[in-house]
Amino acid sequence: MVELNAHTVVFAIFSIITLGGAVGVVWNRNLVSSSYWLIFSLFGVAGLFVLLSAPFLAAVQVLVYIGAVGILITFSVMLTRGMTQIKDVFNRQSAASGVVAVLLFVVLLVGVVLPVWGPSGALSSAPASDVVATTAELGVALVDGSQYVLPFELVSLLLTAALLGAIVIARDQDK
Amino acid sequence: MNVLNEWAFVGVFFALSWALPALPIVAAVFFSPKKANAIKLQTYECGVETVGDTWVQFKVQYYLYGLVFLVFDVEMIFLFPWAMAYERLDTFQFFAGIVFIILLLDVLVYAVKKNVLEWS
Amino acid sequence: MDVCSINNIARCLVNSGFDPALAQFITILLGVVVVASFPLVVVIFLIWVERKFAARIQDRIGPNRVGPYGLLQTVADAIKLIAKEDITPAGADRLVYNAAPIMAVMSVLLIWAVIPFSPIHVGVDLEIGALYFVAVASIATLAIMLAGWSSNNKYALLGAFRVVAQLVSYEVPLVFALLVPILFASSMSMQDIVHAQSGMWFFFMAPVAGLIFFISSQAETGRAPFDLLEAESEIVAGFNIEYSGMKFGLFFAGEFMHVLTNGVLMAVLFFGGWLGPLVEQAPIILGPLYLFAKSTFWYLLSLLIRNTVPRVRIDQLMDFNWKFLVPLSIVNFVVIAVLLRLCEALGIAPAAANANDFVANIPQTLVLLLGNAAIAAYVLNRLRRAGREQRLAEAGRTLAAVGEKAAVAH
Numbered sequence: 001m002v003e004l005n006a007h008t009v010v011f012a013i014f015s016i017i018t019l020g021g022a023v024g025v026v027w028n029r030n031l032v033s034s035s036y037w038l039i040f041s042l043f044g045v046a047g048l049f050v051l052l053s054a055p056f057l058a059a060v061q062v063l064v065y066i067g068a069v070g071i072l073i074t075f076s077v078m079l080t081r082g083m084t085q086i087k088d089v090f091n092r093q094s095a096a097s098g099v100v101a102v103l104l105f106v107v108l109l110v111g112v113v114l115p116v117w118g119p120s121g122a123l124s125s126a127p128a129s130d131v132v133a134t135t136a137e138l139g140v141a142l143v144d145g146s147q148y149v150l151p152f153e154l155v156s157l158l159l160t161a162a163l164l165g166a167i168v169i170a171r172d173q174d175k
Numbered sequence: 176m177n178v179l180n181e182w183a184f185v186g187v188f189f190a191l192s193w194a195l196p197a198l199p200i201v202a203a204v205f206f207s208p209k210k211a212n213a214i215k216l217q218t219y220e221c222g223v224e225t226v227g228d229t230w231v232q233f234k235v236q237y238y239l240y241g242l243v244f245l246v247f248d249v250e251m252i253f254l255f256p257w258a259m260a261y262e263r264l265d266t267f268q269f270f271a272g273i274v275f276i277i278l279l280l281d282v283l284v285y286a287v288k289k290n291v292l293e294w295s
Numbered sequence: 296m297d298v299c300s301i302n303n304i305a306r307c308l309v310n311s312g313f314d315p316a317l318a319q320f321i322t323i324l325l326g327v328v329v330v331a332s333f334p335l336v337v338v339i340f341l342i343w344v345e346r347k348f349a350a351r352i353q354d355r356i357g358p359n360r361v362g363p364y365g366l367l368q369t370v371a372d373a374i375k376l377i378a379k380e381d382i383t384p385a386g387a388d389r390l391v392y393n394a395a396p397i398m399a400v401m402s403v404l405l406i407w408a409v410i411p412f413s414p415i416h417v418g419v420d421l422e423i424g425a426l427y428f429v430a431v432a433s434i435a436t437l438a439i440m441l442a443g444w445s446s447n448n449k450y451a452l453l454g455a456f457r458v459v460a461q462l463v464s465y466e467v468p469l470v471f472a473l474l475v476p477i478l479f480a481s482s483m484s485m486q487d488i489v490h491a492q493s494g495m496w497f498f499f500m501a502p503v504a505g506l507i508f509f510i511s512s513q514a515e516t517g518r519a520p521f522d523l524l525e526a527e528s529e530i531v532a533g534f535n536i537e538y539s540g541m542k543f544g545l546f547f548a549g550e551f552m553h554v555l556t557n558g559v560l561m562a563v564l565f566f567g568g569w570l571g572p573l574v575e576q577a578p579i580i581l582g583p584l585y586l587f588a589k590s591t592f593w594y595l596l597s598l599l600i601r602n603t604v605p606r607v608r609i610d611q612l613m614d615f616n617w618k619f620l621v622p623l624s625i626v627n628f629v630v631i632a633v634l635l636r637l638c639e640a641l642g643i644a645p646a647a648a649n650a651n652d653f654v655a656n657i658p659q660t661l662v663l664l665l666g667n668a669a670i671a672a673y674v675l676n677r678l679r680r681a682g683r684e685q686r687l688a689e690a691g692r693t694l695a696a697v698g699e700k701a702a703v704a705h
Contacts (some may be wrong), residue, residue, distance in 0.1 A: 006316070010186070021589060025261050032444060036391065050182045060427040067433025068248045069464075072241040072461055074440055078233050078456075121607065135483065139260030142253060144270035150273065155253065155276035157245045163282055166242050167291050170235050180319070184419040185427075188327045188380075188408045189401075195335060196400035197544055200393065203377045203541040218556050219536055220450050240613070244463040251470045255426055255483065256473050261632070262481040269636060276629055283622060284378040291616040293608035 017044030031077045039070040051109055057136045243282070248278045270280050327408075330418040332408050338552045342369045342475035345551065345598060354604045362389035372544075379540035384447060387537065396538065396545035398438035403433040409560055410453070411486045413569045413582025424485040425477055428469055428560070432515065435549070435607055436462045439534050443545075446537035454533030457523055457609060464616045465514035465521075471624035472508035475501045475631055478562045489568035494645065495656035498565040498661045501631055503670055505565040507624045512557040513597060514640055520604040521612060555590065556599050559643045619678075634666045635659075 021041025028034040040077035042065040141147045257264075257272040263271070286292050308318035331573055343358065343366055350357025369516020383392060397462065409424040411417040421427050422685030477483055480491035491497075498505045514521040523533075535546050562568055564590045569582035607615065636645040638659045645655035 002288055006183075033388070036441065043263045055182065055421065055423050056256070056426065059423050059430040062430040063426070064245075064248055064252060065179055067430065068241075068245045068463065071436060071440060071463060072238070072245050074444070075233075075238045075241045075456075078452075079238055081237060081649055089219075135256050136260040136263065136481070139256030139258070140268065141470055142256060143260075143264065143268040143275075145271075149268075149271050152253065153275060156250060156275050159249060160278060160282050160285075164241065164285070165241065167286070167289060169190070169238055170242075180323075181419045181421055183320075184323050184327065184403075184664055185421070187323050188405060188418065189333060190333050191327050192404040193332060193397060195404070195664060196397045196548075199377055199541045199545070200308040200397070203379070203703050206378050207540060208378075208380045210380065211382065213301065213385070215382060218384055218386065219450075220448075233453075233456060237460050240460045240464060243617075244467065247467045248470075251467070251474075253587070254474055255423075255477065258477040259481060259483055261478050261635075266636075266671070269632075276625060280625055283617070283625070287618060291611065292612045 007051065011048070013049035014044045014051065017041070018048065031080075032074060035070065035073040035077055038073065041068050042066060042070070055137065060161075236294060243286055243292065246282055247279070250275070301490060303427050308568065320379075326418060330407055330410075334404060334552050334555065337555065338548055339369045339373070339422060340366075341555055342372075342548075345554075348595070348598045349602050352599075375493035376541045381540040381542065382537075384537045386447035388445040388447070391441050392537075393542070395438050395442035395445060396549075397439065400545050400552070400632055401550040402431055402434035403549050403556055405434075406556050406560070409485050410563060411489055411568055413578035414486075414575065415578055415613075416582065417486055419540070420486040422483050423483045425473055425483040425564075428485075428501050429473065429572065433466065435515075435553075436466075442538070443534035446534075448542060450559035451534050451536045454536065455666070458517060458534055461517070461523060461609075461612060462515060462522065464613060465511040465620070468507050468620040468624040469511040469515060470627050471621075471635075472504045472511065473564065474628055478628075478635065485563055485568075486653075489563060490566040491650075493570055493651040494653055495651075495660050496565065496567045500660050501565075501667060502664070503626075503667045504631070505561070506622070507620060508564065509593065510555075511616075511620060512560065513600065514595055514612075516553045516597075518550070518597065518603045519555065520607050522601075523609055523612060524608055529641040542660060544614060555594055558594035558597065559586065561593040562586055562701040589608050610687055623670070623674060627667075630666050630670060631663060634663055636660055 018041050021037050021039075021044060025034045025041065026036030029039060042061060046058045046061035047053070047064075075155055142152045143149050253275065254272070257275075261269075299659075308321060309315050313321070326572040346368070347357040347365070358368035361367040361371045384388060395629040406428045408418040408422055409427055410422065439455050439458050439462070443451045443453075443458075446452070476488050477495050479497055482488065483492070488497075517523075537542060538546065563586070567585075568577075569586045571581060571585035574581045574585060635644070643658045643662060645652065645659060
């Protein structure tokens with residue numbers, strides 16, 4: 001079923017980067033190191049986007065997650081002094097979060113992966129890399145009245161709201 | 176060249192652009208003297224010993240700049256496909272993009288009014 | 296069997312018995328080696344240019360001992376850096392500490408993958424080329440953050456924080472200025488952007504965007520007047536304080552390369568890249584020649600600014616970005632988008648058939664220029680007023696201080 005070619009090898013490499021980075025995040029006792037492992041992991045995701053013929057999303061992944069979110073996480077970790085050196089790998093919520101993670105995994109598998117890519121799924125016959133839309137088509141779809149124009153404008157409002165909230169919280173701490 | 180082939184080029188380029196700058200560093204390992212001692216390896220300071228942790232708490236200002244940047248960054252991402260599709264947009268679609276940018280300007284005006292972007 | 300040349304290596308290798316996949320890989324590898332080593336070789340020469348240029352401005356001679364005109368000075372410096380003792384400070388995160396300088400060079404080097412040298416010679420003409428270059432350039436920010444953090448030094452960390460705040464801030468106007476050529480070309484591919492300028496260079500249609508791009512890319516390199524990371528008197532050399540030997544050198548190699556890269560990007564995005572007379576006839580010679588002639592102009596201008604303009608304070612730096620460049624770049628983008636629409640609606644824009652015709656582009660360019668002039672006039676007026684207010688306020692403070700002193704003396 002899975003044949004060994006350059007595509008699968010590269011997929012394996014990026015998967016290892018993604019998962020290995022994720023393990024690094026949860027296994028590290030230093031929060032700053034954790035955030036760098038997170039960036040490493042997100043880089044793997046960017047590679048997976050390229051393999052899925054979604055270069056736009058790959059570039060966005062690098063630009064937003066590595067160039068902005070990664071930096072912001074580092075900034076915020078440095079703001080929380082004393083959080084940089086944690087003694088234990090596991091905290092008291094580990095059991096609860098484990099259950100939540102397993103549940104989420106099952107929900108994703110049953111709710112999304114199987115219906116779409118499963119044996120009788122909507123996209124079972126077409127490999128994902130054949131479903132190609134250009135970035136310009138995405139641009140039209142974003143502002144098209146019959147497609148995504150409302151979510152598009154709402155994103156702008158949502159980001160504004162997020163910024164307002166963060167400013168209020170950060171400034172209170174300042175005083 | 177198909178799309179994945181193009182990205183194979185980028186992938187090889189990526190690997191090589193790690194390797195090329197690493198070369199002089201590796202070369203330096205062979206050619207440089209290694210006479211380290213405890214005092215030489217100390218943290219570089221103005222002649223006195225380092226006091227306390229490197230992890231001093233930084234001011235919230237850096238975080239706020241980072242945050243405002245993040246909001247702009249995410250919104251700019253959406254403008255790239257819009258600008259790319261510019262020739263194909265009808266009037267409604269065109270103004271949808273303009274409204275988006277004006278909402279973005281809102282953020283800036285608010286941040287400036289609230290003195291968030293003040294370096295104090 | 297056809298003649299082997301740079302344009303058909305893959306076919307040639309297959310013909311001489313190579314496996315097609317292997318042949319393809321070799322082709323890619325050859326292309327990468329050529330494109331990636333080019334900036335690395337050029338940077339050796341650039342450092343010499345930069346030092347000579349700075350020396351002349353400061354009424355010195357500059358390097359003139361090693362080789363003719365001191366041309367081999369950089370080579371000597373590189374050998375010296377390799378032979379220097381390399382100190383990794385105690386408490387440093389070794390892996391991150393060593394990776395950071397490599398990443399700093401890598402982020403600049405990766406940009407060259409999408410630079411079109413001629414109509415047919417380009418590393419790779421990605422559909423999202425312009426976004427790709429912004430994305431890889433943002434890795435430099437991460438490299439500095441990593442360098443500052445892994446050194447385990449307060450000054451390094453503080454310096455890194457400042458630089459990162461500066462770099463992320465100036466990325467906003469940079470991207471908004473970049474959106475203007477994308478708008479004109481309706482494409483993010485660098486090659487398409489160059490082709491779209493065959494009628495009229497984008498700089499004449501959007502000079503304000505061009506200048507914003509130039510200023511913010513100057514800030515992205517951390518060059519004077521934005522060289523706060525090197526403010527020796529304030530933060531002891533900044534994020535690279537603990538670095539020595541070749542690793543220290545790599546940060547600077549990256550910076551020197553970045554300045555040239557900015558010149559090249561200016562040329563590609565606003566000055567028609569490889570476009571020029573007769574370029575279609577001899578693309579491999581004339582294309583790069585035109586491209587680098589245009590880049591050199593911006594490169595030298597950047598050096599001139601670096602050597603003649605005093606450093607700004609960090610609060611001025613941030614104010615200049617968030618209260619001036621960012622709003623200006625956004626308004627500029629909106630104005631150009633609306634004017635372009637208007638031109639199309641009024642039929643001033645050149646038809647698709649004669650988009651490459653210089654004369655057909657003139658009316659639209661004039662309209663856009665007028666819009667730019669209006670923005671520039673408003674901005675300059677505003678700046679003059681703000682400057683006068685500040686000077687008056689300062690003069691008032693000085694007067695008050697003098698008055699106080701006089702009162703005390705009495």
